[in-house]
Amino acid sequence: MIGTEAKRALRSMMLIRAFEETLAKRPDHGFQLLSSGEEAVAVGLCAALGPDDQLLTGGRSIGPALARGCDPSRVMAELLGRSTGTNRGKGGRGHLADPASGFFGSHAVVGGNINVAAGVALSMQMSRTSGIVAVLFGDGAFGAGALHEILNISTAWKLPLLFVCNNNQLSVSTPRATALAPRNLSDIGLAFGIPSKTIDGMDVDTVSEAAHEAVAWVRSGKGPAFLECISYRFASHSTTARETRSRAELAEIRSRCPIVKLTGQLKATGGLDDAAEADLKREVAEVVMAAIAFSDRSEYPNPAEALTDVW
Amino acid sequence: MFFREAIARAMREEMRKDERVFILGQDVGAFGGSYREFDGLFGEFGAERVRDTPVAEAAMVGVGVGAAAAGHRPVVSITYMDFMMLGFDPLINYGAKLRYKTGGQLRAPVVVKTTAGAKGQGVAHSQCIESWLMSVPGLKVVAPSTPADAYGLLKAALREDGPVVYVDHKRLFPVAGEVPLADSIVPIGKANILRGGSDLTITTHSYMTRIALEAAKSLEADGISAEVIDLRSLAPLDMDAIGASVGKTRALLTLEEGQVTSGVGIEVIGRVHELLGLVPAVRVGALPAPVSSNPVLEQACLPDASRVVTAARKLLSQKRD
Numbered sequence A: 001m002i003g004t005e006a007k008r009a010l011r012s013m014m015l016i017r018a019f020e021e022t023l024a025k026r027p028d029h030g031f032q033l034l035s036s037g038e039e040a041v042a043v044g045l046c047a048a049l050g051p052d053d054q055l056l057t058g059g060r061s062i063g064p065a066l067a068r069g070c071d072p073s074r075v076m077a078e079l080l081g082r083s084t085g086t087n088r089g090k091g092g093r094g095h096l097a098d099p100a101s102g103f104f105g106s107h108a109v110v111g112g113n114i115n116v117a118a119g120v121a122l123s124m125q126m127s128r129t130s131g132i133v134a135v136l137f138g139d140g141a142f143g144a145g146a147l148h149e150i151l152n153i154s155t156a157w158k159l160p161l162l163f164v165c166n167n168n169q170l171s172v173s174t175p176r177a178t179a180l181a182p183r184n185l186s187d188i189g190l191a192f193g194i195p196s197k198t199i200d201g202m203d204v205d206t207v208s209e210a211a212h213e214a215v216a217w218v219r220s221g222k223g224p225a226f227l228e229c230i231s232y233r234f235a236s237h238s239t240t241a242r243e244t245r246s247r248a249e250l251a252e253i254r255s256r257c258p259i260v261k262l263t264g265q266l267k268a269t270g271g272l273d274d275a276a277e278a279d280l281k282r283e284v285a286e287v288v289m290a291a292i293a294f295s296d297r298s299e300y301p302n303p304a305e306a307l308t309d310v311w
Numbered sequence B: 001m002f003f004r005e006a007i008a009r010a011m012r013e014e015m016r017k018d019e020r021v022f023i024l025g026q027d028v029g030a031f032g033g034s035y036r037e038f039d040g041l042f043g044e045f046g047a048e049r050v051r052d053t054p055v056a057e058a059a060m061v062g063v064g065v066g067a068a069a070a071g072h073r074p075v076v077s078i079t080y081m082d083f084m085m086l087g088f089d090p091l092i093n094y095g096a097k098l099r100y101k102t103g104g105q106l107r108a109p110v111v112v113k114t115t116a117g118a119k120g121q122g123v124a125h126s127q128c129i130e131s132w133l134m135s136v137p138g139l140k141v142v143a144p145s146t147p148a149d150a151y152g153l154l155k156a157a158l159r160e161d162g163p164v165v166y167v168d169h170k171r172l173f174p175v176a177g178e179v180p181l182a183d184s185i186v187p188i189g190k191a192n193i194l195r196g197g198s199d200l201t202i203t204t205h206s207y208m209t210r211i212a213l214e215a216a217k218s219l220e221a222d223g224i225s226a227e228v229i230d231l232r233s234l235a236p237l238d239m240d241a242i243g244a245s246v247g248k249t250r251a252l253l254t255l256e257e258g259q260v261t262s263g264v265g266i267e268v269i270g271r272v273h274e275l276l277g278l279v280p281a282v283r284v285g286a287l288p289a290p291v292s293s294n295p296v297l298e299q300a301c302l303p304d305a306s307r308v309v310t311a312a313r314k315l316l317s318q319k320r321d
Helices: A003-024 A039-047 A062-067 A072-079 A112-126 A145-156 A187-192 A204-219 A247-254 A258-268 A274-296 A303-307 B003-017 B041-049 B057-069 B081-101 B147-158 B208-221 B239-249 B264-276 B295-301 B305-320
Strands: A054-057 A103-106 A133-138 A161-167 A196-200 A225-230 B021-025 B050-052 B073-078 B111-116 B140-142 B164-169 B192-195 B200-204 B226-230 B233-235 B252-255 B281-284
Touching: A003 A039, A003 A062, A003 A072, A003 A204, A003 A258, A003 A274, A039 A062, A039 A133, A039 A161, A039 A204, A039 A225, A039 A258, A054 A062, A054 A112, A062 A072, A062 A103, A072 A274, A103 A112, A112 A133, A112 A145, A112 A161, A112 B057, A112 B081, A145 A161, A145 A187, A145 B057, A161 A204, A187 A196, A187 A225, A196 A204, A204 A225, A204 A258, A258 A274, B003 B021, B003 B041, B003 B147, B021 B041, B021 B057, B041 B050, B057 B073, B057 B081, B073 B081, B081 B111, B081 B164, B111 B147, B140 B147, B147 B164, B192 B208, B200 B208, B200 B239, B200 B305, B208 B226, B208 B252, B208 B305, B226 B239, B239 B264, B252 B264, B252 B305, B264 B281, B281 B305
Parallel strands: A054 A103, A054 A133, A133 A161, A161 A225, A196 A225, B021 B050, B021 B073, B073 B111, B111 B164, B140 B164, B200 B226, B200 B252, B252 B281
Antiparallel strands: B140 B233, B192 B226
16 A cells, blocks of 8 residues: 555544544434544455445444545434434434445444345345445454354355454453454354455555455455454443453553554655644544534434334 | 245246346255245246255345345245244344335345244244234235235235235145236235125134134024135234224134234234224134144144134124123
8 A cells, every 4th residue: 555545544544533533522312333443444445445346334333434435424414313314314323324335334233234245245246246245344243143154155156245354352341262262263264265364454554455355356256255354442342331441451452553553654654744644634623523513503303204214 | 726836926927027036045946945836936047046045044034135235126935934033133123124224225125935834843843923023113024825815915025115024824835726817916905805794803814714714604504794804914904904894893803823922813903992992802823832743732732613613602792791
């Protein structure tokens, strides 16, 4: 990842971070599921997806939605319950959807979207389109039957489906080591003979390179591929959930920030100076402020909308 | 035409007309379905559109709702309704809510086609759990009792824009009956009056329509006139037809093969009472016990005509009080 591409990735990660930091200060529409710390996974993956591809995710979906190019104002409005939101304010956290932008949607049943993603991939395969489907899920979903059933069925049918496990080490409070048996989560792909890798999810360049390789494989019609991205969630499970890690542990985790890392790399190679960094920061802050302003001047849904789009 | 042939014909016509329609399920391909209800489709449409799956109901329903959300119109065949429980998550948490939760951006036009009812297959292959699904907003539920309704309801289900659970009864597949020659549908939400009557209304569906008609015949010999309504559509219920009938007879007997607790019948009774005020009503269904594969126990558990007749007489005595 070099030049403008790297700068675009940096901007995208900065936008996610700024967006979530601002949203976290707005408890007026309930708790939120933040992905701060995991920006490199979302941005690196989306760098490899094309306009005809679709991304499906679990509930922790703000980063992936923004990285995929969804309008930050409409995402913010959705998360704050306004009818100008992506889902008219009806989906809310965990259910963002904007298929026109290639973000088919998030689904807050852990593992649930893995099933759905295979169906979208089957539909694309049967329609003979060149698009592929990427499904992003956490280590929490790894233990669910959906993954195991869909790995089997998608390999047997050579579906254009990329599995991306964002292993952020925790499912709410349960550590990955307590809940999941394999040494590396990507080992599961070996049983199905599909290309599988465990990579550093805190490095956007690493994620992007692995995602490009995996997407190329999937797009070639050879069937699914599996990526495990090792990442760290900076915040607790949700904005209202207890933090279970020690301060020392959190400080160590935050020292691995993917934004700080890429900024440092770019500055070291002359791709970014302090002024350009400040410009980027100001730019994303403006986008976020505009998103908040857009949401605040938007209406909540009319109560009568409780009965629309049901049947 | 046999019931199973009516299903195959409905599928064939819809698959010829709309290339988005396809079938996925266990043993649906060259085998033609467990009840041969998909006979001939594999030969005409091939393995891509008549697609055998592994034994993984959650994945099957999940793939179905996902493909539907992406623009196809799949039929997911779940051999036994008992196994639909494994697919409830994608069907109920995703499919039924998709249109609502995406603010109208996506819909899931999927038909989950399954079989309910007892035919000697035991405790985990005999259940009728239609009523579990009737309370899910966004989900329609239909259950035909004749070849004509199987043909018409399946075609209607395939043209819906949201998920439909289509329930056959295992004992109905060998049944023969007239099916319209012309391409037609039976609209979802319309009940069918199988027999006119004036003393009581019997509402029922699927295979139990036969038991209801048998009971009505016995009652007739005693000078009691029973109107028999085949609900056909459980969600939505045709309250116009049911209300008009009970408004006339002022007595309601509900009959189902499943459990009466939180069953189809209690929903019908509750809505009739909301519509007409209190009228005498009684529920007939299976005993509150699992359905054994032992023929003696299976028969003991399921409702038969004599139980319906007994309940009807008791109901009429309440009506007179």
